[in-house]
Amino acid sequence: MSNNGSTGLGVLAGAALGAVLGILFAPEKGSVTRQRIADQAELQKEKLSSSAAGLRDKIAHTVSVEKHSLNDKVESIVTDASYKAEDVITTLEAKLKDLKAKNKQFQKTV
Template identity: 45%
Template sequence: MTNTNKILAALAAGVALGSVLGILFAPDKGEHTRKKIADNSKRLSDSLRDKMNEGKHKLAGLRDNLRGKAESIKDSVGEYAS
């Protein structure tokens, strides 16, 4: 896990924990508090899923780019070897 990913994970965990604690200590009815927690959890889950998908797409693009460069290098080396 890169430092950027660690920072993003820590930030997401901090936001989630802060949201839950803030809601739990708010002077609201239990039912309303539980709904807020569920809504915030869903939003956080959706956000994390989107970030993970974005990361997967970036990695796939990087992988394809590296494969193309590796093939190009392989072809160049083959031409020089012949």
């Protein structure tokens, strides 16, 4: 995504520079040239603003998707941990039951 943004910005800057240079070397009155430069600058400003808005929307969408994905992963990890904890508790309870039974037998023999 960064490479696409850099490429787009480079193309936009090149187009703006080309337009300004084309206007500067045109054989017209200074006032007409200045007006064309102002018009081109306004046009490039609008294009840049539009590109920035599109990039902002794309980033917001990506962040939203990644946040949802992260929430799903965290929920999955918590669920897995809960099941594993339950397995450990069940195993420990079974071991405790066995130990109590052995302790009872030991107390009877003594």
